[in-house]
Amino acid sequence: MSMHHAFELLIAAHIITGAPGLAGFWVPIAARKGSRLHRLSGQVFVGLMLATASFAAMMATLTLLEPLATHPKLAGHEIFGHPEIIRGIFGWMMLFLAILTINLAWYGRACILNRTDHARHRSPLNISLQVVLTAAALNCAVQGILIGQWMMVGMSIIGFATVGTNLWFMLRSRPQPLEWLTEHIKALVGTGISVYTAFLAFGAVRYVPELALSPLLWSIPLIVGVSLILYHQRAATAPLRRARTKAAA
Template sequence: MELFQFFKILHIIGGFIALFVFWVPIVTKKGGKAHRVTGWVYTGGMIVVAISAFYMGAYRIFFDQHANPELVSFSWFLIFIAILSSAAAYYGIRVLRYKNRKDRHRNVLDLFYPLLLLSSGIGMCIYGGVNDVPLLTWFPLVGIFLGISQLSYWLQKPKKKMHWWFEHFSGMLACCISTITAFMVFGAPRLLAIESVSILLWFLPTIVITPLIVGLSIYYRKKFIKKAA
């Protein structure tokens, strides 16, 4: 079996695992066994997806002599999705690790990931604009926003109670955005034998999940305030 095919199979397996379990941590009791177990299963699936996506994208761009411009563009998008999903999942885990911090956070790797996400988002927007690819022009704005948001969180002293809790679920839900978006762009059209998908459908996960993040933040903030009172 060729190495590319091996990574492709890994990518499909990891993607379907993540796609099937991502909703469980959202609806189960936070901190409970089901939440933690399925959360780690989802994270493991996304690690496999990110590594395999990065390899396949890089292979198509730099080593596949038969790759056409459209395939190269989607390969760059695949690499960006790999960076976005892994950065969001990593952030969601690391904020729990440092939930008791009282000062600014200067860990090199924790700062490197959002910087990579920010710079790759800017690069992809420029690439998409130059090559007139709307998906690559506008979707990376999600990465730019998340990169700035993560850097801001690490470089400032915590000001709110349970700050780590809100950052954790926002990071993991952002990872969900990349999971579903990748499926909309790559998986669903191939499974359904559809040649062309509306660009609105590609942005649908962002449109739906972003208000969910905001709504859950408001709900749990009120809940924690009420509990404290």
């Protein structure tokens, strides 16, 4: 099997798992929190995101090995036709986004599973995921500088911020009440941000390459996602705030 055919098979698997995941993202968002629908749809979403991100990581690896063989349609393109640009954006940055998605999906799931035993967050696997994401973010930034793609440097900041906030919670000896819930919301909505960003950007490159580097295109998932995080975090902690206000009165 040629490199191109293997890459095309991975694209198909990526779409098969990613498309229902992108659509299913909105079910736990809209469902009543804690309901059976919310729990089941959330579990399905996490599973699909782990799968689609794994396929993306494989696609990125093949791109790093053979950039033009995996992206023959970009050969000769004014911006994306150079092997080093393809490696940078479709290789190193896609690999970073795949690792970011895996990190967030796993962490969001762990926030629920470990809500009554905070020490379990400090397992070797969870700590290793933060180390791997840090390395991927740093490499994405360095590779972006080397090829003059500052968008890659900007994307890496999301990885550093994710690791920083994850560790801030994981390493605390006594987290605040419901902090596990706000972290759960941050992580799984963040997973959606990561996948929608990749979907819009890399999809645009395949069909309308000129849009791929548009800051507006990249900012849409981030703006929508952060708004959802802030709204749902505030809604989730509203009962606790009301109880504290009543106790202080």
